[in-house]
Amino acid sequence: MAETSRTSRFTLDNGLRVVLAPDPTAPVVGVAVHYDVGFRSEPEGRTGFAHLFEHLMFQGSESLEKLAHFKIVQSSGGTFNGSTHPDYTDYYEVLPSAALERALFLEADRMRAPKLTRENLANQIDVVKEEIRLNVLNRPYGGFPWILLPPVLYRTFPNAHNGYGDFTDLEQASLDDCAAFFDTYYSPVNAVLTVAGDFDPDRARELIGKHFGDVPHRPVPPKRSFAEPPPSGEVRGHHTDPHAPLPALAVGYRMPDPVGELDAYLANLVLAGVLTDGDGSRLQQRLVHREPLVTDIGAGAGLFGPFEARDPDTFSITAIHSPDVTAERVLTAIDEELEKLAATPPDARELAKVTARWSASLHAEHDRLMSRTLSLGAFELLYGDPSLVHQLPDRIAAVTGADVAAAAKALRPDSRAVLLVEPEGGAK
């Protein structure tokens, strides 16, 4: 693919890894910085800290007063955001190509000298609490399953805790916590800069050297393993939801290492498609249309989508069902369909459906400059190879029926988590 050959990488003396992916088809440019720290790295007693810190990185720097970051991006015609994942935090903007240098300046500026103040910390704790009320506390199925399932499936704090954070922990976050977190994790050697879209690579290299070159090197934080053994039996959890009108359930399984066993991981992606992608998929056909037991059902690798975490990662199946249907009936039907797949691999046509939809959705994702920029950066960070993005359609197409059967066989009822969400109204 031509795109692959145009993607280039280099590393600055301070350790910052850079990915360049020029594409002149529209006069816009995407810039992203991925830091190799997410909510799994939070210390105990500081749940939600990585996400809170993401908010603080927008609140001013040595060169820019509070609010200036937003104003500069937007008054240059750009859009911006950031997001916190289990294993990384990203910051990004997409702007008219004339604003490339500004975007590089902004990211370098806050990597070098963000202004962390008590006032901004207090203000952003309030904003984050409103975000949690909006997305979790005041909404049906808030935090389902990404906040609610991990504490059932995992036992260690890094894997099991609430990545949005508890209010008490958030309120106790101190300025010194912020300083320690920044110095430990926000060093250039722990980050990847990605530039994609309409730009000249030589000029970009020069500008990157100019703005990022003198951000001082700091040592890379020690690599931590978050490994823990899978459950030795089925573990169950219950959650009472004050807003939900219908019961729901989530089943969580451990998966092959997304990085070390990529092909086995991809077999799980194809399995998820075979199970729930489209009216013809196994679980949609049976549980939604034929029997019907559930209102909606979905399966997927990774609680925010695939390729956003290292090991351990979660395969999940979620369903919302009528109070007249017991969770056991839904679980039995899921187990039967998995057993069928394990015994009789899907045929070529069934695989072709999933593969073609994956191929098209990867193309569509890369057609959106923001998604493409983020995906290149995440692949450099997690896999050390951004061009893997372009190989994914072929790698997914190479998954065989036997691979999918093996993936289905590994989703064992005696090594999984089941979360039951019950409406507070007292439905069965």
Place this chain on the structure above:
Amino acid sequence: MTTVGHRSAEEIGRTAGGPRPVPELGAQIAAADLAHVDTVLASGLRLLAVRKPTVPLVELRLRIPFGGAEPLHAATAEVLAETMLTGTTRRDRVEIDTELALIGGELNTVVDPERLTISGNGLATGLPTLLDVLADALTSASYVDDEVARESARLVERLAVSRTQPRVIAREALLRHVYGDHPATREMPQASDVEQVTPEAVRTLHAASVLPRGSVLVIVGDVDPERIAGDVERALSGWASDRPAAAMPGLPEVTGGDLLLVPRAGAVQSQIRLIAQSLPRTDPRYPALQLANLTYGGYFSSRLVENIREDKGYTYSAHSGFEFTGTTATVGVDADTANEVTAAALLETRYELGRLAVVPPTAEEVESVRQYAIGSLLTATSSQAGLASQLAALTAAGLGAEWLAEHPRRVAEVTVEEVAQAALDFFAPARFTGVVVGDADTLAPQLTALGGVAVGEPGQ
């Protein structure tokens, strides 16, 4: 979380070299012209096809005007949308899904009080299949009894889930408060109505209302627009009628008035929703009003967001934006806030409306929103899906690719005085009405003390 030897927050925010200047903007390259065809086929269907070969895909949007006044229209239309792709005389539900999957594609239907929209995409080489399945559904969707019964039951459950979402509750309350019993308020049918919908009624509605005349098909992607008109004409040749698709009756003008505090016992957060009459995109004053709206709350660097989020921490999300309906438009203001600060947030929200009307935006503010309006349009239309959706929205007002291409120039020519005039004419607080949905016991004393707030259920 102390690591040994880390710097203090103050040390981190300081370097030997000191603050640095923000680089100047470089020279901007204009977006390439869009090669396109915009034509009306013999059936009365308008076709807008645009070549955008960035990836080997194609995006499709078909918008069919779908107004209706019968009491069960909204429920029947919703069941129709849920079942249109569940079987035709030539294909059953699984065959439809399989054929689309094999071209990496999908088709989805969604209905609102104004129109039925069918959206699809797939590999560009699969366009003939995409059009064939679409034609099949348009001309021979069968709505078999089982599928209608099952989808109706599912719909009832989904409606129950949706109606517990605070934003949905607030949206319904706002529409009823402002438009009473107008069909526009029925964005979601009542579950009791859905239970009464028969397969026969769905088939009758399809025959009477799924019509090409007055509808618009937008196709964007790695396609040849010159060839496509013939392909679409052939593929959809069986879809014909002399009658035009039915538009929704026009909306009454929104006039300012009291806000309604709509009780939602025990809620930990409130939804503030304000609304006022605005201007459609075809109005010569629209570009100035667009910039006035951005200044108020239409982007993150707006007065509203800076005040109630970044200064006071009252909200995670505050926003203002247009809603275009038929030949008219409104502007809405949304914020979700904790109970303790709801009244204070409303006070500031109204204060910023008044300030925008009487304290004109500065030249700097206008320059900022001008660049944002132009740049965000470039970004939003740089993908096939973004461009297809943007064009589909424009076609509702009779506009098309030319309007899109010319809009940056219109925005560039707006003067600061025109923005100030638009702000005064359209953002004065007296022009607004709306609702606050939340825990009335907690909120009522402060909100009613502010004035211009009544307590009650909407539409009564």
